[in-house]
Amino acid sequence: MLLLRAWTPARSFARCYSALAQPSSLSPPPAPDRTKAKADWKRRQEGSNFVDTLNLAVVSGRGGAGGVAFHREKFKARGPPSGGPGGAGGSVYLVASPTVTNLSHLPRTVRGGAGSPGGGSWLAGKRGEDVVLRVPVGTIVREVRREPKDEDAAEVEREEREQLEWAYEANKIRLAEAEARDVRWKAWKKRRDKAEKFGNPDDVERWEEVDEIEIDGEKLVALEQLRKALFVMYPQTELEGHPHFLRTEHELLSKLLSREIEMPDPKQRRRRQRRRRNHGQDDDQPLFLDLIKPTPLDQPILLVAGGQPGLGNPSFLTHEDRSPKYATRGGDGEMMRLELEVKSTGEVGLVGLPNAGKSTLLRALTSSTPRVASYAFTTLNPHHGTCILWSDGTFSGPRPSPASAASADITDTPATPEYFSASSHHQSRAERRRQLGPSASAIDSSASERTEVLRFTLTDNPGLVASSSLNVGLGHAFLRHIERCSALVYVVDLSSADPCEAIASLRAELAAYARVKGLAEGELEGRIRGVVANKADLFGAPPPPADEAASADEEEEAPAPPRPSPQDGQRKLADLTEFVRALEADDVARGVRQAGDEPIWVVPVSAMRRENVAALVGKLAGTVRAERERAARRDELAAIEAEEERQRATYERWMPPAPTEPVTEEK
Numbered sequence: 001m002l003l004l005r006a007w008t009p010a011r012s013f014a015r016c017y018s019a020l021a022q023p024s025s026l027s028p029p030p031a032p033d034r035t036k037a038k039a040d041w042k043r044r045q046e047g048s049n050f051v052d053t054l055n056l057a058v059v060s061g062r063g064g065a066g067g068v069a070f071h072r073e074k075f076k077a078r079g080p081p082s083g084g085p086g087g088a089g090g091s092v093y094l095v096a097s098p099t100v101t102n103l104s105h106l107p108r109t110v111r112g113g114a115g116s117p118g119g120g121s122w123l124a125g126k127r128g129e130d131v132v133l134r135v136p137v138g139t140i141v142r143e144v145r146r147e148p149k150d151e152d153a154a155e156v157e158r159e160e161r162e163q164l165e166w167a168y169e170a171n172k173i174r175l176a177e178a179e180a181r182d183v184r185w186k187a188w189k190k191r192r193d194k195a196e197k198f199g200n201p202d203d204v205e206r207w208e209e210v211d212e213i214e215i216d217g218e219k220l221v222a223l224e225q226l227r228k229a230l231f232v233m234y235p236q237t238e239l240e241g242h243p244h245f246l247r248t249e250h251e252l253l254s255k256l257l258s259r260e261i262e263m264p265d266p267k268q269r270r271r272r273q274r275r276r277r278n279h280g281q282d283d284d285q286p287l288f289l290d291l292i293k294p295t296p297l298d299q300p301i302l303l304v305a306g307g308q309p310g311l312g313n314p315s316f317l318t319h320e321d322r323s324p325k326y327a328t329r330g331g332d333g334e335m336m337r338l339e340l341e342v343k344s345t346g347e348v349g350l351v352g353l354p355n356a357g358k359s360t361l362l363r364a365l366t367s368s369t370p371r372v373a374s375y376a377f378t379t380l381n382p383h384h385g386t387c388i389l390w391s392d393g394t395f396s397g398p399r400p401s402p403a404s405a406a407s408a409d410i411t412d413t414p415a416t417p418e419y420f421s422a423s424s425h426h427q428s429r430a431e432r433r434r435q436l437g438p439s440a441s442a443i444d445s446s447a448s449e450r451t452e453v454l455r456f457t458l459t460d461n462p463g464l465v466a467s468s469s470l471n472v473g474l475g476h477a478f479l480r481h482i483e484r485c486s487a488l489v490y491v492v493d494l495s496s497a498d499p500c501e502a503i504a505s506l507r508a509e510l511a512a513y514a515r516v517k518g519l520a521e522g523e524l525e526g527r528i529r530g531v532v533a534n535k536a537d538l539f540g541a542p543p544p545p546a547d548e549a550a551s552a553d554e555e556e557e558a559p560a561p562p563r564p565s566p567q568d569g570q571r572k573l574a575d576l577t578e579f580v581r582a583l584e585a586d587d588v589a590r591g592v593r594q595a596g597d598e599p600i601w602v603v604p605v606s607a608m609r610r611e612n613v614a615a616l617v618g619k620l621a622g623t624v625r626a627e628r629e630r631a632a633r634r635d636e637l638a639a640i641e642a643e644e645e646r647q648r649a650t651y652e653r654w655m656p657p658a659p660t661e662p663v664t665e666e667k
């Protein structure tokens with residue numbers, strides 16, 4: 001009865017609830033991440049379903065029970081046992097995939113399929129379906145454990161253990177009785193057979209069941225409950241005094257006691273934590289994965305293994321027991337709670353204040369189309385683009401835009417660019433090519449001759465504001481994606497009042513964030529490789545109006561404020577370069593940067609008008625090549641170190657230890 005009481009849903013719910021309500025004294029629950037909720041809300045407001053942090057539970061499927069059946073055939077009334085084994089439960093795997101960019105496709109609970117029970121005619125049950133979670137490359141996976149630290153949970157565990165011990169004791173008594181009875185029965189049968197053959201059968205005493213040892217009622221209930229959870233019985237079978245069955249039961253209970261297998265939970269009311277490697281020992285660390293590289297598809301990472309399949313009744317066939325009328329149930333699935341955090345990995349990350357033109361730049365250099373608008377925080381999640389450099393000196397990033405509306409297609413575009421609008425969908429290819437203008441056809445015509453020289457990824461990050469590092473606003477939600485880029489580039493608005501001030505502010509934020517996250521001193525500032533001075537077109541005379549109608553409109557409007565001269569722009573650019581050199585010297589003095597490193601480049605561009613972007617691509621390509629060389633050198637060094645370590649370990653294993661005491665020679 002006690003066992004039943006321990007497993008009633010109401011009780012376990014009350015316990016779970018109190019376990020949640022009472023914070024454990026050892027590990028205080030983390031404060032709710034308000035910034036995350038705010039970031040998600042803001043993204044939803046903008047119509048984006050980008051999710052970069054997620055808590056989810058993964059549960060593997062339960063194994064199917066083995067079948068209990070006997071073969072039936074014409075002229076063969078009592079065939080052999082023919083129950084098939086159950087199907088194994090489905091496991092849950094994890095794969096870091098380059099084709100996934102966020103976690104919005106993942107549900108809160110992921111379940112592996114349950115295995116089907118085995119059938120008659122030796123038919124095995126169907127395997128439960130495996131589930132593969134696909135997460136973006138750059139995802140950090142942490143296992144969250146709610147340890148049953150509080151007294152209530154410990155009490156449940158103690159009760160469970162007690163039930164198991166009682167069941168074990170009851171089974172032991174019954175087994176001893178059954179075995180003794182078996183011996184007596186065999187002796188009695190021998191006597192009776194002899195008497196029937198040679199003498200008077202009435203001389204042999206009647207077979208009498210000897211009174212069995214009385215077992216405590218609670219212990220019997222505990223045994224019955226566990227029996228139900230462990231075995232499937234043939235209909236209308238009474239195996240209470242069956243020695244072979246009791247022996248199998250004894251083996252299973254011993255394994256449960258020594259924690260070789262887990263306690264079953266017949267109704268699946270409670271999910272078990274992931275099985276510890278050392279069965280209940282605390283030395284098994286929670287799972288932690290940092291998926292920097294894509295996982296090979298043939299080597300997915302196993303999170304929780306599916307439950308073991310149950311055995312069919314032929315598995316219990318022995319010389320003594322020719323018709324076993326029982327099979328075992330499948331093992332329970334496991335559960336693991338995970339916390340996923342995506343930190344995008346890009347080769348070059350764009351860092352800048354809001355409205356500096358980072359998204360416009362990404363559109364100009366790659367075929368990625370992040371939203372662009374003249375207000376701050378247009379971008380709320382990172383956007384990636386790939387820039388390809390061809391042998392003829394061109395780069396195939398941007399989709400060529402209609403020449404007549406060169407600027408209109410970039411500024412203040414809706415979320416869906418016109419390239420994807422319904423009208424352009426139904427255009428013929430020739431029609432679209434005509435619309436794209438002569439530049440597109442020039443590139444296309446030489447496409448067969450040119451070859452790809454370099455390909456790199458660029459990441460447009462949300463704009464940073466002062467105190468982002470303190471998680472103000474959507475601070476860390478934005479900064480986390482900068483952490484992983486191997487090279488960083490500042491994007492500043494050259495036409496703003498003080499571009500140097502912008503760089504100083506960005507630099508301070510990066511330094512503070514590195515400090516908050518426990519990164520090395522100057523880790524993020526040290527990754528700055530260049531500065532893009534954007535909006536250089538705002539200096540000097542405005543471009544001529546596109547058509548007459550537009551110029552007529554402008555004449556009616558109030559006169560525009562005077563534009564700064566090209567000389568102003570050059571002066572600002574020189575100041576900016578000087579400021580960057582001073583920062584570089586400071587970095588070298590602090591040891592963040594090496595004196596021989598390539599200098600930080602400063603390139604003026606107009607991302608909107610796509611002017612001087614070719615020069616910028618050249619600089620970015622140089623940076624990417626240098627970074628790749630550096631990474632290759634690092635990998636080489638790590639490989640040499642690992643090899644040295646391996647050789648040292650081998651040497652220590654095979655060489656005799658040095659004598660500790662001086663050996664005295666006998667004379």
Ligand SMILES: Nc1nc2c(ncn2[C@@H]2O[C@H](COP(=O)(O)OP(=O)(O)OP(=O)(O)O)[C@@H](O)[C@H]2O)c(=O)[nH]1
Binds near residue numbers: 356537
């Ligand atoms: N004149 C001029 N305007 C530009 C240039 N680049 C961007 N802009 C304008 O600047 C505004 C902001 O551009 P975005 O690309 O959205 O800026 P952002 O840095 O991505 O902004 P957030 O996403 O808010 O961080 C838009 O109105 C663009 O049209 C440029 O080279 N010249």
Ligand SMILES: [Mg+2]
Binds near residue numbers: 359371378463
């Ligand atoms: Mg943007």
